[in-house]
Amino acid sequence: MENVLELTNVRKNYGDFYLQDVSFSLQEGYIMGLIGPNGAGKTTIIKLIMNLIIKNGGSIKIFDKDHCKDEVEIKSRIGFVYDNPHYYEHLNLNQIKKIIAPFYKNWDEDMFQHLVKKFDLPHKKIIKKFSRGMVMKGAIAIALSHHADFIIMDEPTSGLDPIFRRELLDLLYDVLQNEKKSILFSTHITSDIERIADFITFILDGKIIFSSAKDEILENYALIKGENALLNEETENYCIGVRRNSFGFEALTNNVLEAKAVFGKQIVTDRATLEDIMYFYNARRYND
Amino acid sequence: MINLLRKDFRAGALYLLGIVLLLPIITILTIGTMIDVFGGIIMSYFIFIPAGLCIAASFLFIGIDSAYETDMTYASLPIKRSMIVYTRYISSFILALSSWILVIFTCYISMTYLNKIDRLLEMLISFRGFFVMAIFLLLVISFLQPFIFRFGTGKGIIAVMFFMFCLFLIFQIGRVLLRAINVVFKLDLSFIERFIQDILQWMFQLEAFEVYSWLAGIVLFVILMSVTISILLYNRRDL
Numbered sequence: 001m002e003n004v005l006e007l008t009n010v011r012k013n014y015g016d017f018y019l020q021d022v023s024f025s026l027q028e029g030y031i032m033g034l035i036g037p038n039g040a041g042k043t044t045i046i047k048l049i050m051n052l053i054i055k056n057g058g059s060i061k062i063f064d065k066d067h068c069k070d071e072v073e074i075k076s077r078i079g080f081v082y083d084n085p086h087y088y089e090h091l092n093l094n095q096i097k098k099i100i101a102p103f104y105k106n107w108d109e110d111m112f113q114h115l116v117k118k119f120d121l122p123h124k125k126i127i128k129k130f131s132r133g134m135v136m137k138g139a140i141a142i143a144l145s146h147h148a149d150f151i152i153m154d155e156p157t158s159g160l161d162p163i164f165r166r167e168l169l170d171l172l173y174d175v176l177q178n179e180k181k182s183i184l185f186s187t188h189i190t191s192d193i194e195r196i197a198d199f200i201t202f203i204l205d206g207k208i209i210f211s212s213a214k215d216e217i218l219e220n221y222a223l224i225k226g227e228n229a230l231l232n233e234e235t236e237n238y239c240i241g242v243r244r245n246s247f248g249f250e251a252l253t254n255n256v257l258e259a260k261a262v263f264g265k266q267i268v269t270d271r272a273t274l275e276d277i278m279y280f281y282n283a284r285r286y287n288d
Numbered sequence: 289m290i291n292l293l294r295k296d297f298r299a300g301a302l303y304l305l306g307i308v309l310l311l312p313i314i315t316i317l318t319i320g321t322m323i324d325v326f327g328g329i330i331m332s333y334f335i336f337i338p339a340g341l342c343i344a345a346s347f348l349f350i351g352i353d354s355a356y357e358t359d360m361t362y363a364s365l366p367i368k369r370s371m372i373v374y375t376r377y378i379s380s381f382i383l384a385l386s387s388w389i390l391v392i393f394t395c396y397i398s399m400t401y402l403n404k405i406d407r408l409l410e411m412l413i414s415f416r417g418f419f420v421m422a423i424f425l426l427l428v429i430s431f432l433q434p435f436i437f438r439f440g441t442g443k444g445i446i447a448v449m450f451f452m453f454c455l456f457l458i459f460q461i462g463r464v465l466l467r468a469i470n471v472v473f474k475l476d477l478s479f480i481e482r483f484i485q486d487i488l489q490w491m492f493q494l495e496a497f498e499v500y501s502w503l504a505g506i507v508l509f510v511i512l513m514s515v516t517i518s519i520l521l522y523n524r525r526d527l
Binding site: 050073074085091102 | 298
């Protein structure tokens, strides 16, 4: 299967922030979740992919084409939702649609009308009077109405109520029924990612921590719990992050078997969620 | 490009209506006040009021995009950045020239129906007057655009002012330095003056058509340079 997206050693200096040698790829027909705390570099990566900011090094290929040289062709096949969509606020959704639709050869008016109805969006209300959720829904309706092969969404579920978040995830899942479509989805709401993503890329401080299949990650990572007495300098090295309290400790490991060998039978292991993984990696950053 | 132009005019329709209403009112008020108070049009002042408004009008669409922060939204559409630059120049020129035509039309109305007769107004509504002003507007816009593409609207205007101030400073320092050097080394700098006089003499000898052609050629060259610089700057800009 072909790669829809391929980043190789991408670098970007952005004031005090450095994106360092970012490399990952996404195959056709899959959903990738890009996770990381605020300020980790998720939006920077998405902006780089969309050529909204200029990279300092490395290469970005989309549909096996250079994202700068073949920008127009590539962007006509991408549906993009920005975390804070900006439209002319004095216009209504219908007027916005009339502005954007002519740029896409494959614009599907029926699909757009269907989504507007499904999302319960008003046609004649000006954007200024839209709530953040409504603006986001409008942006999603636009992004999904030109039969894009690759959908890129930067924090699309932030600011949305849980019901619509669930509906959106179902909708994205429906989109993927066509096996040739792919989705890159950034968020810090990890439960959304856990629900639909096939692959997870975790970024922290501008560095990729891992980029693997979700099942593999959830299989490899685990929480271990035990008494504080079990922790010393040596055993702590086997943990990615540790949280202590008066009852004992809780730590994250990416090798359950090794942890069991080190700590013995005195520990309890539990399934780690993506949120746990993000939390412990983030905590380690401060401890280091 | 047509789609981008259409986008600008669709988004700016209401604001354009404002310009169509405001520009003639301000022009008529300026003409009336100058003729009634000063006894005639003071060209140096009059030119800069409507011309300033025309230049401001030319940046209407850029201003709207900046106010609603839509730059990123449209840069994510399947369009090359260079196309955005070309469209911006074309829409700015269209706005500036049509605003100036509106000013000329208002001058004509003032003379014909409001009886505000003035020799300078007559000159303005002549082809020569229109041509010179059109050249002036295109040159100013071409000078300003690269700053806007590099820094955005707000910072761009500050950058232009800073650049103008630096130019003024360099010119003044250069003049002082030249004088000082001349005092010390007793250089004969009259060749500069002669050179400028020769150019002026050559210009006055030209036929009207030749003058228009030269000016049009120079403006075209400046526009091309400005567009090239803007594309280079915008292609490297982080949105």
